[in-house]
Amino acid sequence: MGSDIDLKALHGWGKSTKATEDVYQTDQNIAGNMADYGLSPFYLGCHSSDFSSGLLRTNKPLFDVIMTDPPYGIREASLRVNKDIKNSQFSLSEQFLELLNFAATHLVVGGRLAYWLPIIRDLYEGERSLPRHPVFRLVHNCEQVLSRKSARRLVVMLKTRERREGDESGVVGDSASHGQYRDVYFSKS
Numbered sequence: 001m002g003s004d005i006d007l008k009a010l011h012g013w014g015k016s017t018k019a020t021e022d023v024y025q026t027d028q029n030i031a032g033n034m035a036d037y038g039l040s041p042f043y044l045g046c047h048s049s050d051f052s053s054g055l056l057r058t059n060k061p062l063f064d065v066i067m068t069d070p071p072y073g074i075r076e077a078s079l080r081v082n083k084d085i086k087n088s089q090f091s092l093s094e095q096f097l098e099l100l101n102f103a104a105t106h107l108v109v110g111g112r113l114a115y116w117l118p119i120i121r122d123l124y125e126g127e128r129s130l131p132r133h134p135v136f137r138l139v140h141n142c143e144q145v146l147s148r149k150s151a152r153r154l155v156v157m158l159k160t161r162e163r164r165e166g167d168e169s170g171v172v173g174d175s176a177s178h179g180q181y182r183d184v185y186f187s188k189s
Contacts, residue, residue: 010046061108061162069116070095092118093131093171100133100169104159112139113157121151133169135159 007013012029015022027035034043070092096117103113113136119129127138136157145151 007048010048059105061111062106064108064111065114066103066107066111067114068099070099096131097169097171100131100136100157103157104133104135104163104167104169107159109159109161111159113155113159115155116144117153117155118146119151119153121145121149124151128172130155131169131171133157134167135161135163 010030012027012032030046031040031043034040096115099115100113103111107113117130123129127141130138130141130153137160138155139158140154140156142154143151144154
């Protein structure tokens, strides 16, 4: 099952991001990606939503794995669906903390959360800069350098127990390495 706040991304509508193509091809969508990897039998469908909007009507664990590459606010906006305003800004730090809270509720024990976390390399303080949650244990933390000043980290976490009342996500160190990502990315220095 997949979701994105942007219907165009889900269904492959509109202008292609590939330099050699004007518009998306009919198979350039989530269903096409699943077929490319031989995973079509596992594809349940997709829906347009913001994972923090409470689309799921249950607080029970449903998923074995949650994989995501959230928007960094560079090419696409970091938005959330709001009851009063269709879309509102969503800070990067807030987005990742909500992702961990969502995964803590909806992953089964033994399930994995895998996500890309954009960082400013000079501000990164190792694992202290990573979002944490009491139900997760860090399994992998790998860097992919994007430029002299920025990178993204592939973070994989294992859910070790059920979520308890009062369990919330947080960052032990300074969240500036990802919290200020957009501002530093566009700065001239």
